[in-house]
Amino acid sequence: MNKWVRNEFMRGVQAFLPLLVGVVPFGLITGIAVSQTGISPNDGIIMSLLVYSGAALLVALQLIQLGTPILITILSALMVNLRFLMYSASLAPHFQKLSSRWKILLAYLLSDQAYAVSISYLEDPSNQKTGHWYFLGAAIAMWLTWQGSLFLGMVVGVNVPPGWSLDFTVPLTFLALAVPTVKDKSTLFSALVASLAALLMNGLPFKIGVVIAAIIGIGIGAMVDEWRSS
Structure with a gap:
């Protein structure tokens, strides 16, 4: 080099x-x-x-x-x-x-x-x-x-002792990733709708409700963006 x-x-x-x-x-x-x-x-x-x-x-x-x-x-x-x-x-x-x-x-x-x-x-x-x-x-x-x-x-x-449950680390990291992306009303509304949908569909088999909720949130966000620009 x-x-x-x-x-x-x-x-x-x-x-x-x-x-x-x-x-x-x-x-x-x-x-x-x-x-x-x-x-x-x-x-x-x-x-x-x-x-x-x-x-x-x-x-x-x-x-x-x-x-x-x-x-x-x-x-x-x-x-x-x-x-x-x-x-x-x-x-x-x-x-x-x-x-x-x-x-x-x-x-x-x-x-x-x-x-x-x-x-x-x-x-x-x-x-x-x-x-x-x-x-x-x-x-x-x-x-x-x-x-x-x-x-x-x-x-x-x-090496963390078994009694120190760290199960919260994955969802906590997701929150850290998601919060900075909420910069306007459409993304905020999309995140809220997706969260509510995930809660309502929590009992679906194979946890497919998480994926469906994400799709719903993306769709709602796109609709809000289109409505605001029209």
Whole structure:
């Protein structure tokens, strides 16, 4: 790696560093949540390597705890990750000249944080030749931070005394993820309707009520948005 490439890589790493304050606690509590489902740290790491998405991992964990069928669990995790299609479409023009190996590597390392700190840099025409190294620096820094904090959280969770019930960690983390997204009346109304629907359908088999409630909430939010814009 020559000096020019190394500088661009390190600039990407440095751009990610301010996000440590949010990523590390999220990784720790997700790791604790993994341990509370009875999954071993080794299996948890494998799961995290295959499902490199904190939100999708938490969805899968929650549904596994509820005894949800595997197909619904997989589909729900995929729905959570649909935003990566938008990220990929945004990044594609900047990486189109790269080799297939590069594209596969960067696609695997794609995360909310890596995208957020890199997209402005990539959109600057003067950075077209170096953008992939900048993105790689930010993405690898995020990947290492996430996997390390997740593993530490699992180790901590496994060693927590049995009397210290931490079953609340998964729903608490979901609340931490959801609250910042409620930025207007339509999302607030959507969240309230979905919550009420989930409560009313709590007794449905296979906990399918959670998925139905999410669909209802999304539909209501879209209707409110359309009504407000008309």
